[in-house]
Amino acid sequence: MDPTNDSAVTSPLSPAEDVARGTGVSLWKQIAERIEAEIVEGRLTPGARLPTENELAERFGVNRHTLRRALASLTERRLIEATPGRGTFVKEPPIRYPINARTRFSEIVSREGRAPSGRLIGSRVEPASAEIAQALGLAPGAEVLRVDVIREADGVPITVASHWYEADRCRDLDLLVAATGSVTRALETLGLGDYRRLETRITARPADEEDCRLLALPSGRTVMVVDAINGDPQRRPIQYSHARFCADRVQLVVKT
């Protein structure tokens, strides 16, 4: 979300909006639905600034607190976000991130009309833990290459991930990731571009301090933790991944 466009205050909402009383539908809900329609129909685009609370209250002919109740509803559903002193802005919709056999970050983000980018934030060779060794079909303690990356859409961090590879097989993968900014591209260079998702496990938890810093999150926000194994066409494991997706910015989609 790019909230710097403060001059975009010309609201598409019409000057006076009537809300019906006595119909059994609360005023706040009617207002929330009106504003949501503007967003859904594209008349209020992501990053656009809404009129002030006082303006909206006057426009709908209600008390400011009634109006705030409507905004609270939209905030709760992550359609808008407000900052004291600055205003209320339309949020970017979460990225729909399909989990299937061929899960590719760059393609997914591009398909949502967003610019994907990635960045190596660390790498090292280390002995495989029992869990990683088992996932990759290696002996415990075998050398594995750990690659830490952060991935962004339109410059906004979306996910932080640690990947582990058999060290002998993926010797300079980290250098390729650093050079290209893309894990898929790096794997293609090593002849492993046709990898596919073998298994995915999803949990969620509050983001820890490190993830908050990397993902530019206020403390306490939720991340979805996605542990996955990717393998080659013969289904031999080549990558174990431990990723944290920002729950505000990503929506995982599983089709069955």
Place this chain on the structure above:
Amino acid sequence: MDPTNDSAVTSPLSPAEDVARGTGVSLWKQIAERIEAEIVEGRLTPGARLPTENELAERFGVNRHTLRRALASLTERRLIEATPGRGTFVKEPPIRYPINARTRFSEIVSREGRAPSGRLIGSRVEPASAEIAQALGLAPGAEVLRVDVIREADGVPITVASHWYEADRCRDLDLLVAATGSVTRALETLGLGDYRRLETRITARPADEEDCRLLALPSGRTVMVVDAINGDPQRRPIQYSHARFCADRVQLVVKT
């Protein structure tokens, strides 16, 4: 409406119906919408008896008065009707009565799946008032035949009307109406079956005592008063009509 089918108490409404709280939509409105859907979708047919108020309250998990508020909404909109001691019944929908060049009572009622009938309730030759003379293009005081009819759908009175014709031109029209029960049929016999609507004026008022009696209405109900001129194909006036339609049972439809 035929409310005598008391054995039709097997309600299509499911045994338990959840209504959502805290959504900004009142409970009573959700319940009213649920019941209306049953009616609109044909699962509750005209004349059917709804479960008792206590049953419905228990079914929706609300207090009886909340349930009554929902029923009040449906009653107000004339979808249902309740009688103490008997129960609450689905009403017949009003007859949609198009007002256009070729307005024929019998055809309209038949098209709504109802059985039309008519009855002569009086007739006489009288001097034309200034208004009637003007409408029929006659000299004031000229002899006109006044014919009073009542019209029913499925035996329920729908409209009471007084018609005035030039006496010389429609000498035995009243006898024909009495014999056939249909004004259109009588006019056809006189070679005037191709009449068409030249002008229609619509007002509304509370029904007077006479109209309440003829239309089988409780006192105070509203009638729509439709004053109309019908003419022959050359647009010469042949009939002036002063009709009172029961507003509960008829819905006038004008297409522009």
Place this chain on the structure above:
DNA sequence: CGGATTTGTATATTCATCTATACAAACAGG
């Protein structure tokens, strides 16, 4: 830094919604 602006929080009041209890009125059936 100070002032203006905007959102966030608090307190108080009124009205609508929802619930509970009780009894009256009308209808149907034995």
Place this chain on the structure above:
DNA sequence: CCTGTTTGTATAGATGAATATACAAATCCG
């Protein structure tokens, strides 16, 4: 006619919605 059933009306209280007033906190700009 009496009893049972069902809707209609009344009273009371709790909670949510809506309104009003006031002030705090955060941001932006000159």
